[in-house]
Amino acid sequence: MMLRTANVIRYIMPLREGGSLPALADADDGFKYVLKFRGAGHGTKALISELIGGEIARALGLRLPEIVFLNLDEAFGRTEGDEEIQDLLQASRGLNMGLHFLSGAITFDPVVTKVDSKLASQIVWLDAYLTNVDRTARNTNLLIWHKELWLIDHGASLYFHHTWDGWEKYALSPFKQVKDHVLLSQAGDLAEVNKEFRLLLTHDKIRAIVNLIPDDWLHWGNNGETPQELRDVYVQFLTDRLNHSEIFLKEAQDARETLI
Structure with missing residues (x-):
């Protein structure tokens, strides 16, 4: 890649x-x-x-x-x-x-635009997997462009790396903030999406994506880790989280039950 x-x-x-x-x-x-x-x-x-x-x-x-x-x-x-x-x-x-830049795009308004269950479930699953805390009704980070839904702004994802120590615990966290997700109430196909996405997101695909990170962005190792050692942590975090997706899947399903 x-x-x-x-x-x-x-x-x-x-x-x-x-x-x-x-x-x-x-x-x-x-x-x-x-x-x-x-x-x-x-x-x-x-x-x-x-x-x-x-x-x-x-x-x-x-x-x-x-x-x-x-x-x-x-x-x-x-x-x-x-x-x-x-x-x-x-x-x-x-x-x-x-x-x-998506010229002419408009901010997604959850009151005006409804999202089908499959797409809503895909986005909720993605954000629970990435521990993305920033897709709420207050700040959806979604755009409508050419009548289609586009995702933007994942800078608040992977918050484990702001402390770094204890990343293993965060990899297996349920992600309780999913209860505030703007599309959670419409996400009725989470179990099906979980099965599909676990097949799509292979270890090789995760590794290829993480390998895109430039060395120049990986200069903050707390214990003197090399850029490649830091990449390896990202790969392991994402792999562990995927292999135990039932943890954040159940959290999302339970949170949705309280909304419907």
Whole structure:
């Protein structure tokens, strides 16, 4: 597996308030991207979550914008008037991440748009697997584009890596936050999806996705681990969680029972 790499040529504007300040940017391949910065919030760990979460979703057949690596030249930020944005650009020199900008997309509104049971179950399963805490009614991280549902923003996934120690425990956690998932009430096919996704998401596929993480993003080993040793932990975490998916599946099913 490979991701394309492009160079940022123009910072257009920040996309929303908040600590991470993603931005709309032009790249030298002629496309616009939602640029996620290595110098923001949780740094490269958030980019790793985006990469792993997004590419696993794609491997399972869900729709999300193309993910690319985006190089940010050291000259960026020198003429930016906003001091906070200037600092962010300067702190993010090097390899960042971009998601293809879906021009004309609208935010998914769970009150207006109903999702069929199979698709809702697929997304709930994905987020329970990834321990993604950020797909709630308050912030759905879902878009409607060309009348289809698209997933965005997996930066809050895999929260175990913010502490790192004790990742084995997190791999087998039930993910109680699934009770707040925006699509849980519509997810009536979780057991069927669990069987299908366990077949689709092979160990080799997990390894191929994790191997996409650049060495440059894996410089924070708590005990001096090499980039490859850190990748191996991600692979083992995802493999263990998949092999014991009945744990988070039951949690999701039980939480759904309280809603219907």
